[in-house]
Amino acid sequence: MNLILLYLLLLKATATSFSGLTSLPVVRNDFVVHRQLLTDRQLNAAVVAGRTVPGPNGLYVVSVGYFIAGIPGACAGWLALISPAFVMIPLLRYVGARAERPEIRSAIQALTLAAAGLIASATIPLARDALHGPLSIAIAAGSFLFMVFTERDTLWIIGGSALIGLLAGLLG
Amino acid sequence: MQHVKGRYTETSGMPEDTIAPFSLGRFTLLILRVANLTFGGGDPTMAVLFRELVVSRGWLTRERYGLIYSLARATPGTNILAFCAGAGWQVARWHGALVAVLAASIPCAAAIVWFTYAYTLWRSNPLAMSAIGGTLAAAVGMMFAATFQLCRPRWKPGNRLRAAVLVAGGFGLSFGLHMPPIEVLGLGALVGLVWRPSET
Numbered sequence: 001m002n003l004i005l006l007y008l009l010l011l012k013a014t015a016t017s018f019s020g021l022t023s024l025p026v027v028r029n030d031f032v033v034h035r036q037l038l039t040d041r042q043l044n045a046a047v048v049a050g051r052t053v054p055g056p057n058g059l060y061v062v063s064v065g066y067f068i069a070g071i072p073g074a075c076a077g078w079l080a081l082i083s084p085a086f087v088m089i090p091l092l093r094y095v096g097a098r099a100e101r102p103e104i105r106s107a108i109q110a111l112t113l114a115a116a117g118l119i120a121s122a123t124i125p126l127a128r129d130a131l132h133g134p135l136s137i138a139i140a141a142g143s144f145l146f147m148v149f150t151e152r153d154t155l156w157i158i159g160g161s162a163l164i165g166l167l168a169g170l171l172g
Numbered sequence: 173m174q175h176v177k178g179r180y181t182e183t184s185g186m187p188e189d190t191i192a193p194f195s196l197g198r199f200t201l202l203i204l205r206v207a208n209l210t211f212g213g214g215d216p217t218m219a220v221l222f223r224e225l226v227v228s229r230g231w232l233t234r235e236r237y238g239l240i241y242s243l244a245r246a247t248p249g250t251n252i253l254a255f256c257a258g259a260g261w262q263v264a265r266w267h268g269a270l271v272a273v274l275a276a277s278i279p280c281a282a283a284i285v286w287f288t289y290a291y292t293l294w295r296s297n298p299l300a301m302s303a304i305g306g307t308l309a310a311a312v313g314m315m316f317a318a319t320f321q322l323c324r325p326r327w328k329p330g331n332r333l334r335a336a337v338l339v340a341g342g343f344g345l346s347f348g349l350h351m352p353p354i355e356v357l358g359l360g361a362l363v364g365l366v367w368r369p370s371e372t
Contacts (some may be wrong), residue, residue, distance in 0.1 A: 081253070115342065
């Protein structure tokens with residue numbers, strides 16, 4: 001795939017999201033559904049990779065770029081990840097005072113809530129790919145509860161679920 | 173070395189002798205350490221940076237930190253990188269913004285490339301795939317949790333109907349009607365402009 005196009009498509013996803021995984025529906029729509037350059041399993045693995053290493057939650061786009069076009073793709077993903085951050089500077093200089101305007105805050109809140117619905121929608125196909133039996137469903141439920149009710153690091157979820165999967169593989 | 177004295181003490185709100193001397197190198201090392209060694213995404217990282225930049229070093233005032241934090245939340249893309257760009261620009265203008273974003277993103281980007289490469293190597297190994305299968309199932313739970321956690325702060329008395337309509341609308345338009353995500357988000361923002369939460 002053309003790297004500039006890859007960068008622009010990933011930039012579209014990162015520049016229209018307001019937190020890490022909210023770009024996921026756009027990425028899935030472009031690369032899994034329309035262009036079929038990525039499978040749901042790879043996208044899911046990219047999300048796991050993004051949650052496994054420290055750093056921003058949106059880092060998974062680097063992994064998406066790597067799956068599509070190797071190291072150059074990862075570079076395109078990294079550029080798409082960092083580019084929107086520089087929008088911050090004109091915002092800080094010129095429109096900082098307006099960030100607290102009620103209509104702007106309301107629009108951002110609404111957009112975030114709509115993004116939550118979009119994430120749930122994008123998770124369902126990934127769940128179909130990843131959940132195949134009682135054990136995987138139990139792992140998914142356990143990781144949900146762990147995330148919601150504890151403050152512990154997500155590395156515990158990744159390590160614990162990998163260990164459970166490994167033990168299940170060893171036992172048969 | 174670029175010192176805080178004069179230029180930043182006015183905004184730090186701390187006595188000059190308690191402010192750590194500022195240099196771009198020290199600032200870069202701080203961002204490098206905090207952004208690449210803090211797990212859990214932007215919020216924990218920005219919390220650690222509050223302690224380091226405001227409380228421990230006095231390079232930013234609480235008010236300036238609050239403004240940068242709010243704007244980072246309103247900036248498209250990854251909040252923590254926008255925060256680093258804003259904090260860097262505040263303390264050392266364009267050089268600061270550039271090194272902060274690079275320091276916050278390059279090491280963890282290299283780590284994720286390594287992890288993804290390892291995944292492609294291990295996918296032919298049944299035991300490794302069992303372990304990876306466990307992590308993929310966990311990712312599903314984490315993504316549902318992300319949905320829940322995005323909604324929870326807005327799920328307040330007086331605003332629950334609005335929150336429910338927006339979340340259900342986003343889900344239904346995408347999953348049921350297959351509307352492209354950007355259109356769903358744009359529609360969500362438009363609804364937010366006309367239907368405001370009660371606390372604002």
